[in-house]
Amino acid sequence: MQAMVFHEARGNLIPESRPNPSPADWELLIKVEACGVCRTDLHIQDDELPGLNYPIIPGHQAVGKVVEAGRHSSVSEGSRVGITWLGWTCGECKYCRTERENLCDRARFHGYQIDGGFADYMLVDSRYCFELDQTQPAAEIAPLLCAGLIGFRSLSMAGDARRVGIYGFGSAAHIVTQVAVRQSREIYAFTRPGDTATQEFARELGAAWAGGSDASPPEQLDAALIFAADGQLVPKALKDLNKGGRVVCGGIHMTDIPSFPYADLWGERRIQSVANLTRQDGKEFMSLAGEMNIRPQIKTYALEAANQALDDLRHGRINGTAVLTM
Numbered sequence: 001m002q003a004m005v006f007h008e009a010r011g012n013l014i015p016e017s018r019p020n021p022s023p024a025d026w027e028l029l030i031k032v033e034a035c036g037v038c039r040t041d042l043h044i045q046d047d048e049l050p051g052l053n054y055p056i057i058p059g060h061q062a063v064g065k066v067v068e069a070g071r072h073s074s075v076s077e078g079s080r081v082g083i084t085w086l087g088w089t090c091g092e093c094k095y096c097r098t099e100r101e102n103l104c105d106r107a108r109f110h111g112y113q114i115d116g117g118f119a120d121y122m123l124v125d126s127r128y129c130f131e132l133d134q135t136q137p138a139a140e141i142a143p144l145l146c147a148g149l150i151g152f153r154s155l156s157m158a159g160d161a162r163r164v165g166i167y168g169f170g171s172a173a174h175i176v177t178q179v180a181v182r183q184s185r186e187i188y189a190f191t192r193p194g195d196t197a198t199q200e201f202a203r204e205l206g207a208a209w210a211g212g213s214d215a216s217p218p219e220q221l222d223a224a225l226i227f228a229a230d231g232q233l234v235p236k237a238l239k240d241l242n243k244g245g246r247v248v249c250g251g252i253h254m255t256d257i258p259s260f261p262y263a264d265l266w267g268e269r270r271i272q273s274v275a276n277l278t279r280q281d282g283k284e285f286m287s288l289a290g291e292m293n294i295r296p297q298i299k300t301y302a303l304e305a306a307n308q309a310l311d312d313l314r315h316g317r318i319n320g321t322a323v324l325t326m
């Protein structure tokens with residue numbers, strides 16, 4: 001198999017040939033068709049997540065065909081499956097036993113502790129993948145598996161908020177906007193100041209308003225979803241909220257949040273993070289995305305061009321999602 005591998009912190013991906021692995025009892029060997037590129041892959045390149053051990057093959061939104069199935073697997077050869085960030089949970093801890101496996105103390109994640117989908121073959125645990133429709137292009141499904149899912153979980157945390165601000169308009173934002181608009185919510189999109197191209201993109205997707213993150217929205221918001229990794233956005237978003245509103249931080253990593261006056265939190269405003277996802281989230285969202293005909297905007301790259309894809313993402317050169325196709 002061919003893979004793109006991080007060997008050290010702050011290094012580039014290095015192409016590597018390895019023998020194809022064999023699936024153990026519960027595992028599947030899949031031939032990867034497409035794998036989305038996520039901001040988390042940049043955090044892994046930059047060594048910003050705890051307990052990271054190199055070498056690691058990143059990639060946690062992959063679509064592929066099963067070519068070999070372990071003897072306990074219930075997924076058959078030839079099936080198309082999707083893999084997400086969640087790769088394994090213990091099933092025993094207090095979180096796993098209360099339908100919060102996203103918080104499992106011993107959870108392991110694809111492309112972080114388990115080799116991921118920046119490769120033409122990968123091993124997955126059959127209990128942590130989703131069987132997918134065979135007809136839709138793989139590259140259009142892949143971004144739903146993290147950007148879509150985490151965006152959806154973040155939006156769910158906003159309850160029935162009608163006016164929703166989105167701070168950082170990248171992969172997750174452009175998918176969650178489509179969902180929110182179909183739910184008759186109003187989206188207020190905040191981009192890097194001066195990034196008029198992304199603001200235009202947000203309006204094309206149905207945002208009621210788009211502007212720089214330094215601007216105030218024309219209406220106070222009921223909820224704010226932050227997908228950018230900039231902690232300074234948290235006190236800014238709080239100021240944009242109505243009483244009772246919630247700031248939801250959707251990213252896995254964020255720079256420090258500056259101090260702010262208690263008055264800005266007063267009025268039962270809340271700040272919360274979104275950590276990972278459950279398999280149930282995956283089932284619900286993939287079904288909803290099908291019903292709503294959610295279509296990510298993608299820019300495709302060959303596997304060997306993965307470093308270019310990461311660089312384009314880092315510098316904001318992509319509207320929508322970068323996807324590697326194999």
Ligand SMILES: [Zn+2]
Nearest residue numbers: 038040146147
């Ligand atoms: Zn991701």
Ligand SMILES: [Zn+2]
Nearest residue numbers: 090093096104
């Ligand atoms: Zn657990």
